[in-house]
Amino acid sequence: AETPNLTPAHDVCVAVCLSSFHDITADTRVQYFKALAEAMPVGGRIVITDFDPSATAMGPPKHKRVSSEACVSLLTECGLSIVETKAEFPTDIWWTVVAVRK
Numbered sequence: 001a002e003t004p005n006l007t008p009a010h011d012v013c014v015a016v017c018l019s020s021f022h023d024i025t026a027d028t029r030v031q032y033f034k035a036l037a038e039a040m041p042v043g044g045r046i047v048i049t050d051f052d053p054s055a056t057a058m059g060p061p062k063h064k065r066v067s068s069e070a071c072v073s074l075l076t077e078c079g080l081s082i083v084e085t086k087a088e089f090p091t092d093i094w095w096t097v098v099a100v101r102k
Contacts, residue, residue: 004032006039014045021050021071022064033078040101046080049088049096056093068095075099 006012015036024032036046051059053067072082080099088094 004036004039006035009039010041010044012036012039012044013041014047015040017046017048017050019050019059021048022060022066029074030077033075033080037078037080037101042101044101045083046075046099047096048075048099049094052087052093052095056091058093068097071095071097 033046037044040046048071050071051065053062053065059065068085068087072085075082075097079102081102082097083100084096084098086096088096
């Protein structure tokens with residue numbers, strides 16, 4: 001979906017985006033994550049894990065991949081605070097960003 005089908009009722013405490021951040025089109029990501037943040041109470045968390053752009057052939061095409069730095073920048077633009085970023089697994093094929101609603 002290009003936008004989450006949510007109302008700003010503060011009902012979403014934790015949202016997980018696993019291997020799908022790259023599928024949200026670049027021109028709608030800000031709108032998507034702003035809407036998601038508005039559906040969360042203060043302290044609500046978003047956890048995003050996706051494939052590193054420089055990683056192995058496993059995963060989406062490299063032209064669709066997004067860096068963790070770009071994800072951090074986008075979530076910050078959406079008014080979220082970053083609480084953790086890290087590479088995942090021994091080969092670092094994934095990255096994870098955890099953000100919290102202020």
